[in-house]
Amino acid sequence: MKTNILILNCGSSSLKFAVIDPTSEQEFISGLAERLGSPEAVIVSKFQGEKTTINIADEAHDGAIAGVLDVLKEKGLFDTIAAVGHRVVHGGEAFTASTLVAEDVKKAISDCIPLAPLHNPANLLGIEAAEKHFPGLPQAAVFDTAFHQTMPAQAYLYPVPYEYYTDLGLRKYGFHGTSYRFITASACEMLGRKTEETALLIAHLGNGASAAAVLNGEGVDTTMGLTPLDGLMMGTRSGSVDPNIFTFLRDQKGYSLDEVASVLNKKSGLLGLSQISNDCRAVEEAAAEGSKQALLTLDVYCYVLAKQLAGLAIGLGRIDALVFTGGIGENSELIRRKVVELMGIFGFKLDNDLNLKQRFGAEGVITAESGPVAMVVSTNEELMIARDTASLIK
Incomplete structure (x- = not known):
């Protein structure tokens, strides 16, 4: 059959x-x-x-x-x-x-x-x-982009000449949407909340990484933009940087536009800053062995993530849960600890024992009962695609 x-x-x-x-x-x-x-x-x-x-x-x-x-x-x-x-x-x-x-x-x-x-x-x-x-x-x-089409214009428009949007489609689109849909449903089920009554901050952290604000089941803002280069620091991507980096490196290094784009996409992020690896596990191992450059790299990674999560919260009005997912989000207790501590201004209080426990497929809350919820939820984009496909052929 x-x-x-x-x-x-x-x-x-x-x-x-x-x-x-x-x-x-x-x-x-x-x-x-x-x-x-x-x-x-x-x-x-x-x-x-x-x-x-x-x-x-x-x-x-x-x-x-x-x-x-x-x-x-x-x-x-x-x-x-x-x-x-x-x-x-x-x-x-x-x-x-x-x-x-x-x-x-x-x-x-x-x-x-x-x-x-x-x-x-x-x-x-x-x-x-x-x-x-x-x-x-x-x-x-x-x-990948479909989930984010519910973003309001104030979230997806860039402050550039408006005809670039109308004529060329220049706007923020966002990515990882299939993962965000899966995580939204799973997190709400774990929280015992109705999707249409929940405000989530979700950090999808892998070699490619993004974060999103999801209000009542709909995406209202995200970190990736016109392309997946924008937003968070990633394995080899820089994430958001001063756009004049292009002219600076042209003038200082003689790089072409394509060469600068290659640097920002393929030689930056964890790899570029650590000079060790694009793999977060290798950078964490080097940090544990005392590498100051690796420690600095992880500090930058977590600071950028926490800062952008804080900005995304503006689109929610409240935070019912902060959700970590993706290979790094699901398995790196170090990254989660640093980010939750940086998000302490919102009242998050890490439970170290729970944070250490939620790894390698284990899911659940990692914060103390006295504060807002931060949690780990495993994503499954393939299952989400299977569900959508089956629904379409019924």
């Missing part, structure tokens, strides 16, 4: 996949095709606890999806697939919710390529390859 959803998340040189039953929420298989287009291209899959690696040398997205199809056939999952759900990074203002893929939807995704030149082309390649290899199956597009 066809009840499962195949999830595809295509990057420029990678493809993540999973097969999920949206009703039972069971994940049957997951995997990653990486280094696509190179001689080292492989598909690594995990099925019933066992990992398997398949070489697909020089194959790009089309070949990778063909390889995934073969893996699904081998594991007896191919005939269980009812639809394919795609993560699409940018839907612009055209999409406020997930949608079934049609020609006009693909055109709208293509029209957003100037807003997401690295992601949307790969997302389109994934959709078209899936249509080829899974003919007749419904395809759904789930947009």
